[in-house]
Amino acid sequence: AQSVSQHNHHVILSEAASLELGCNYSYGGTVNLFWYVQYPGQHLQLLLKYFSGDPLVKGIKGFEAEFIKSKFSFNLRKPSVQWSDTAEYFCAVYNTDKLIFGTGTRLQVFP
Amino acid sequence: GAVVSQHPSWVICKSGTSVKIECRSLDFQATTMFWYRQFPKQSLMLMATSNEGSKATYEQGVEKDKFLINHASLTLSTLTVTSAHPEDSSFYICSAGDWNIGTDTQYFGPGTRLTVL
Numbered sequence: 001a002q003s004v005s006q007h008n009h010h011v012i013l014s015e016a017a018s019l020e021l022g023c024n025y026s027y028g029g030t031v032n033l034f035w036y037v038q039y040p041g042q043h044l045q046l047l048l049k050y051f052s053g054d055p056l057v058k059g060i061k062g063f064e065a066e067f068i069k070s071k072f073s074f075n076l077r078k079p080s081v082q083w084s085d086t087a088e089y090f091c092a093v094y095n096t097d098k099l100i101f102g103t104g105t106r107l108q109v110f111p
Numbered sequence: 112g113a114v115v116s117q118h119p120s121w122v123i124c125k126s127g128t129s130v131k132i133e134c135r136s137l138d139f140q141a142t143t144m145f146w147y148r149q150f151p152k153q154s155l156m157l158m159a160t161s162n163e164g165s166k167a168t169y170e171q172g173v174e175k176d177k178f179l180i181n182h183a184s185l186t187l188s189t190l191t192v193t194s195a196h197p198e199d200s201s202f203y204i205c206s207a208g209d210w211n212i213g214t215d216t217q218y219f220g221p222g223t224r225l226t227v228l
Contacts, residue, residue, distance in 0.1 A: 044219035
């Protein structure tokens with residue numbers, strides 16, 4: 001069965017620090033990859049997605065992610081985080097008509 | 112665009128009663144809607160895929176007779192938790208795929224927090 005792993009369960013950073021959240025998936029075929037963000041008390045929002053083409057994907061709010069097929073990875077990055085980035089981040093893979101989510105990474109950014 | 116709403120946002124019920132949760136796509140047509148369950152500090156677990164005009168497809172381990180799904184129109188799907196028990200307390204989230212774009216990009220509702228006493 002397909003699975004998505006997010007190894008960082010809880011990340012604490014100071015403002016302006018760089019961020020990288022890991023995401024690995026188990027499926028070897030063609031996949032569509034997503035990062036979603038859930039701000040406190042809000043619904044899931046799409047940050048970015050990769051379907052094909054340039055493996056470096058730019059998303060909203062300064063986030064980007066790089067698809068590395070050989071490593072089955074789709075890590076999320078941001079060069080300088082802000083307090084407002086405090087949220088839960090979910091990596092997901094779409095295959096066979098459904099989204100499979102990772103366990104999520106809770107990011108806390110302190111001023 | 113691409114807004115999905117859920118109603119109610121929060122419900123408390125007694126054990127043994129049934130609760131209906133609505134999921135609506137407000138500005139697009141959704142032939143497919145998805146129902147997820149999220150436990151505290153955990154990820155979203157897909158419960159079922161709801162297709163307009165046909166029976167829902169349930170994930171393994173999800174009781175279809177307990178979680179009744181109806182997708183009567185292109186903008187509305189409902190999840191009814193029948194004979195709810197405290198272990199059904201959870202956060203239920205729906206999502207919808209835009210018919211024009213495809214279901215691989217889903218738009219999520221704000222969720223419904225169910226507490227069964």
